[in-house]
Amino acid sequence: MVTRRMTRQREAILEAIRSAGGPLSVAEVHRVAGREIEGLGIATVYRNLRNLRDEGMIVAVELPGEDPRYEPVGRGHHHHFLCTECERTFDLEGCPVDVPEGATLPGGYRVRGHSLTFYGSCERCSEV
Ligand SMILES: [Zn+2]
Ligand SMILES: [Zn+2]
Known part of the structure; x- marks a missing residue:
């Protein structure tokens, strides 16, 4: 029973991240997944995010001065x-940078x- 509940939490958290239009903060994951899982605790969100990251399902997006956000690999x-x-x-969508991999910038x-x-x-x- 415990295992089943943990699986549901994990699925809700992963689904929240997958269906978002950008990387989600921990608070956003908590809010979105919390709509599916009644009483979802923030510690559970942290634990599942750590596991999903360790398993290579999600990656952390680190923006300067911001707490990490998470997106699917x-x-x-x-x-x-x-x-x-x-x-x-x-x-x-798309990339505005017109500098291909392997290019050399001025200065070498x-x-x-x-x-x-x-x-x-x-x-x-x-x-x-
Ligand atoms: Zn805005
Ligand atoms: Zn780019």
Whole structure:
């Protein structure tokens, strides 16, 4: 019985992360998964996030000055938009950086990759 309940919690947490349009904070995971699992505790969320991460199901997204957010593995190359008003983070479509892997930047810097985060206000917060 205990095992079954833990499985439901884990599934709800994983589903919350998979169905989101961007990486979720612990509080967001707690809120979304909590709609499925009555009385879901924050410690349970932390524990499941740690397990899912250890098992390679999810990855932590670390943005400067922010608590880690979580997204499923395998989303491929993409970037994030952090709304500084509602503090939600969104996956962006496409990549605006026109510097291919293996390119050399002025100064002789050989590029192996890049990361990029946009800040601003999301569509909903811009409407006001
Ligand atoms: Zn917003
Ligand atoms: Zn890119």
